[in-house]
Amino acid sequence: MTTAQRTQTIAAASLGIAVLVLALKFLAWWVTGSIALYSDALESIVNVVTSVAALIAVSLAQRPADAALPYGYHKAEYFSAVLVGVMIIIAAILIFREAWLGLLAPEIPDAPALGLGIGAAATVVNIVWARVLIRHGRKARSPAIEADGRHLMTDVVSTVGVLVGLGLVVLTGWAVLDPILAALVALNILWSGWAVVRDSVGGLMDVAVPADVQQTIREVIATSAEGAIEAHDIRTRQAGRMTFIDFHLVVPGAMSVDDAHTICDGIEARLREAVPDVQITIHVEPENKAKHSGIVVV
Template identity: 80%
Template sequence: MAANRTLAIAASSILVGLIVLGLKFLAWWLTGSIALYSDALESIVNVVTAIAALIAVRLAQRPADATLPYGYHKAEYFSAVLVGVMIIVAAILILREAIFGFLAPTLPDAPVQGLAVSGVATIVNLVWAGVLLRQGRLAKSPAIAADGRHLMTDVVSTAGVLVGLGLVYAIGWAQLDAVLAALVALNILWSGWGVIRDSVGGLMDVAVPPDTQVTIREVISSSADGALEAHDIRTRQAGKMTFIDFHLVVPGVMSVDASHTICDRIEAKLREAVSDVQITIHVEPEDKAKHAGIVVL
């Protein structure tokens, strides 16, 4: 059910993106404003990244196979990197238009209609960005979360554009329109860098957050009764999946069956504490103890 809901959210993003794109291009057509044109260009990126997110989410849900035995979870990070690259490309295009507009400034037309249409598009984006951020957090989906962060950046930049265009109409300074477009581009560049930075961390097998690491160590310590020590504890995050592996030291005279029972108990407790987790435990005899890590009392 959760997987289907995530797919539905990703698919709905495409529809929402197309609606907002149409509204923003209508606002630009009514006014001829470079700032609103830059805002519309960013909405093209929103549609493209929504499509990329849907493909990535669908791919990430495929079960592990012989080709990718650890699963397809990292597909979402590739999608998020693509989102970041597309954001940066959009920013460069907007900067280009801003330069031309500054050199040949003209006052926008139909201020009330244009601002009203763009305002409606912004409200739609704000609501949907909240949905994406919440669902991305609940589903641990980097692609959905990246899409939501980008939309929220779009909301902030559009709000700034609308306020700035109000000043353009009020004081009659046509070049301010181009300046606003340039500011939108810089804001988008910063957003794109943030998305790429976070995604690269996932591709590099970054460890789980410190609080989750503490939980994992506490669970192992409290449920490893009968073992002597747990060391070389490693974690990594790949999309919604958390991978945990460590070495468990047991008495040398302990039977395979008894050590397996301890491992089963630890795994069960870890699955209760950490959702969507894959666990690998390497059992070792007591002469392999490092007297480090977690000493089981």
Template identity: 80%
Template sequence: MAKTNKTLAIAMSSLAVGVIVLGLKFLAWWLTGSVALYSDALESIVNVVTAAAALIAVRLAQRPADAALPYGYHKAEYFSAVLVGVMIIVAAILILREAILGFLAPQMPEAPVQGLAVSVVATAVNLVWAQVLVRHGRRAKSPAIEADGRHLMTDVVSTLGVLVGLTLVYLTGLAQLDAVLAALVAVNILWSGWAVIRDSVGGLMDVAVPADTQRTIREVISTNAEGALEAHDIRTRQAGKMTFIDFHLVVPGAMTVDAAHAICDAIEAKLREAVKDAQITIHVEPEEKAKHAGIVVL
């Protein structure tokens, strides 16, 4: 429960940080008139929208299972992450448009020192907050929070490129370089958006848990099913922080229901110790159903 409350608090804080950074970046653009800094500010609008989407998704994912969604609302975070990816791509297209217009009608940015200083402050805030989001997102198995953090890290990298590039613009006097920088930012953002969508779609498609977690599950079943004969047809999937595990457990035909149930209880208890937030389904079968191709009970 404490981790859940912390995830919600971080999602709310992310929205507030996004609004602050948005204001700083638009101030930097207003001071300079730079197309590259304008593209950077446009990306911050996306940051605010995606932070709001992540907050809604986290709140929804915390709702308990009900009759309409008996497996819970955990996948809501994947939908949010997909939305983040789409918004990132939209931002990249808008930035490309501004870059083309800026290249055709180049103008030297103004007030370089003030504009760059404000942008540096905004970037520092984003850098610190992105690390917080990514770390907590992975720890809490929150796709929406992690996607938000990864996007902010992309924002940090692109902004650093803009700052270095604008310094070159002022030193060389090449105004068109400003537009070229904006285009490079857009390409970087496009790649980030694709990566977020790709990973999130995997969650929506019921991707299996990582290989090391699968090995742990198989070991736990093998060493804690004393009295059973084998386990087969093991399937796993990840939905937000929840891990779903189901398999068939073969027991001797003469075993009582009570004895088979006790074995299942023992396996479930050990699996929940090894895999946090696990939902487990075990189908018990008589020995004639053995496939001799699953997990042999030790």
């Protein structure tokens, strides 16, 4: 199974797991009437929506480039991740509303032990699956899958806080703790939503690759362009799992087109070994175009 196929399989499985966890959390809320557990269940509705969005985005991102989108469909994953962030923020607003109503009329939850047990089971499922999503998302460089995993891990933190707090409500009899916990969950969700939107917008804005990858690219060009003079105006951008690199390569004016093309082929081969899923564009220039400010060929 290829990485792309595995990514699609994981995205499909994520939807099924999100529905299972949603059912467990609503069951926990139904047996207890806890506003905090209700807020936790609302967040799981977001998990289902984001899993659907991730599945659609991952499927689109695998489509080959065509005349309409000659650079491919890779950015579809960023739109999915932005949708995830927006849905998280909406969930936080809904939870704030329920927390406010709960503060006006606090109540001790019913059947807390059963509710805690069901919530704990949902949390175990989320912990295991979140680790799978984050690990695979980073390996496959899939923003949609990684965003889904990060949100699930936030969900885990929220649920653990809710379960601990619900236990304190039962032990102390302070019913007001229930809506306060719901408000804290909403704050945590709000922060998570902002982080997802921020990172995804960076991808849509053609953010450059990380500094360590940029350094690798520069080193590869410097050591594999024998026969050229320099490389300058190096630009990179990330679009989902794809990395785009373009730069100008200065060669001696008397060099033949065939020789210059051979140098470019060598650079491209080395870059593909060092940077997976990369598209490279090299503009060849004569030596009078040298800027003496780029990469000097070793």
